Amino acid sequence: MNKIRTRFAPSPTGYLHVGSLRTALFAWLLARQNKGQFILRIEDTDKNREVEGSIEHIIKSLKSLGLNYDEGPDINGPYGPYRQSDRLDIYKEWALKLVQKGRAYAEEYSEEEIENFRIEAKKSKEPFLYRNYRPKELKGYTKGKALRFKSDPKDYSYNDLIYGDLKTSKEAIDDFIILKSDGYPTYNFAHIIDDYLMQITHIIRSSEFLASVPKFLNLYEALDIKAPQFATVPAVLGPDGKKKLSKRDNAKDALDYLKEGYLKEALTSFMATLGWNDGTEQEIFSLNELIEKFSIEKVQRSPANFDEKRLIYINGYFIRNLDLDKLYDLSKEFWPKEASGYDDLYKKKVLGLLKERLKYLSELKDLSIFFFRELEINESLIKDNSKLSVLTNKKIIELLSASKETLSKSNFEVEDIKNRLNDLLIKLDQKPAILFSLIRIATTQSPSSPGLFETLNLLGKKETLKRIDRQIAAF
Ligand code: GLU
Numbered sequence: 001m002n003k004i005r006t007r008f009a010p011s012p013t014g015y016l017h018v019g020s021l022r023t024a025l026f027a028w029l030l031a032r033q034n035k036g037q038f039i040l041r042i043e044d045t046d047k048n049r050e051v052e053g054s055i056e057h058i059i060k061s062l063k064s065l066g067l068n069y070d071e072g073p074d075i076n077g078p079y080g081p082y083r084q085s086d087r088l089d090i091y092k093e094w095a096l097k098l099v100q101k102g103r104a105y106a107e108e109y110s111e112e113e114i115e116n117f118r119i120e121a122k123k124s125k126e127p128f129l130y131r132n133y134r135p136k137e138l139k140g141y142t143k144g145k146a147l148r149f150k151s152d153p154k155d156y157s158y159n160d161l162i163y164g165d166l167k168t169s170k171e172a173i174d175d176f177i178i179l180k181s182d183g184y185p186t187y188n189f190a191h192i193i194d195d196y197l198m199q200i201t202h203i204i205r206s207s208e209f210l211a212s213v214p215k216f217l218n219l220y221e222a223l224d225i226k227a228p229q230f231a232t233v234p235a236v237l238g239p240d241g242k243k244k245l246s247k248r249d250n251a252k253d254a255l256d257y258l259k260e261g262y263l264k265e266a267l268t269s270f271m272a273t274l275g276w277n278d279g280t281e282q283e284i285f286s287l288n289e290l291i292e293k294f295s296i297e298k299v300q301r302s303p304a305n306f307d308e309k310r311l312i313y314i315n316g317y318f319i320r321n322l323d324l325d326k327l328y329d330l331s332k333e334f335w336p337k338e339a340s341g342y343d344d345l346y347k348k349k350v351l352g353l354l355k356e357r358l359k360y361l362s363e364l365k366d367l368s369i370f371f372f373r374e375l376e377i378n379e380s381l382i383k384d385n386s387k388l389s390v391l392t393n394k395k396i397i398e399l400l401s402a403s404k405e406t407l408s409k410s411n412f413e414v415e416d417i418k419n420r421l422n423d424l425l426i427k428l429d430q431k432p433a434i435l436f437s438l439i440r441i442a443t444t445q446s447p448s449s450p451g452l453f454e455t456l457n458l459l460g461k462k463e464t465l466k467r468i469d470r471q472i473a474a475f
């Protein structure tokens with residue numbers, strides 16, 4: 001068998017959400033696990049929908065996620081160019097072949113006339129089929145006119161790697177435009193020529209194209225081209241499970257997620273498991289594991305739901321399990337500005353403490369700030385805490401003073417802080433939820449922090465005592 005060659009063929013229309021990238025990931029995985037090739041092709045034949053900067057954005061998204069391609073618009077390759085707008089001559093040449101065979105003809109009617117046919121068909125409750133209006137005399141290629149494929153409707157059976165064996169009926173096949181009047185091809189035509197010339201063996205694409213496959217099959221036949229293997233990937237639905245995922249569903253662009261400090265491994269694991277699993281309970285996969293275990297045939301036929309909470313969970317998992325030095329390298333741009341005066345060792349220790357709780361790296365700023373700067377006294381932390389709000393000011397001062405007294409004797413090793421504060425609990429007959437919460441609030445001005453003893457140890461004795469003093473003085 002020929003080497004497997006798959007492609008990702010986005011249109012540069014802007015926003016690339018995780019659903020579109022999932023299709024790219026599946027195509028990439030299929031190529032990589034078979035030692036084949038993965039190609040990036042830009043389908044920019046609809047100039048009206050094009051959004052500036054999209055191509056760079058697509059390239060950056062793929063590269064940032066580690067989905068490297070072997071051929072593409074910026075690196076070229078043996079079957080280039082890889083941008084459809086640079087291939088217009090090729091499409092024309094192939095369209096002319098169809099004209100010669102009597103399988104394509106110049107558009108005869110104006111848009112208005114076609115609209116009238118449509119209305120007419122609707123009135124007589126017939127489905128509108130252009131071929132019913134096909135002119136008797138067909139004209140060949142005419143400059144300034146669109147070119148239509150002359151279909152030869154028939155029933156087809158074909159296999160889709162995900163949807164299985166499918167049958168389609170000839171009613172689904174009609175004459176359709178292959179070249180527009182501006183000389184640009186339609187998607188329906190261009191992708192067939194390109195996939196053939198680029199020797200694509202597997203087309204992995206989203207289910208919105210499934211209904212068009214019968215007409216593609218008819219065109220392949222007319223062109224004498226053997227269709228590649230199809231693998232149709234079901235849609236990704238928004239969190240409500242009803243509509244297709246869109247920007248409104250909070251589904252950020254892949255690059256936005258990376259900017260927020262989601263790790264690329266978490267994103268690829270999340271995307272791969274939108275509608276795929278390896279048949280076991282395993283939920284989280286490294287990219288290498290995916291190459292090993294992914295199977296296109298096991299992609300589910302039912303649409304997958306986009307659940308951002310699952311992504312957050314997966315990301316937390318990758319953060320917790322990443323080597324501290326590696327995580328520290330990735331964290332560079334996420335520290336609060338106050339951290340710049342601190343050395344790597346201190347910051348690495350802070351990160352080590354926060355690692356267990358970080359869901360994404362941009363949380364680092366808020367979660368770590370008290371390690372670098374004393375925060376304003378936040379009265380609500382005591383007022384809104386049901387266990388603390390019932391204490392009198394006198395009691396709070398008494399507890400904090402006793403804590404200060406005890407801590408001032410400590411050598412500030414974690415163990416020593418722990419032993420002394422635990423002894424103090426017993427001595428004062430207090431609960432951790434009261435005594436330790438007060439110390440935490442005094443020293444961090446935050447409702448939560450990493451382990452208290454570790455936090456105090458890192459803040460250091462002087463800073464800890466100073467902060468407790470300040471909290472006492474605030475009453
Ligand atoms: N250009 C099409 C799109 O962006 C790609 C479809 C395909 O993969 O063939 O939706």
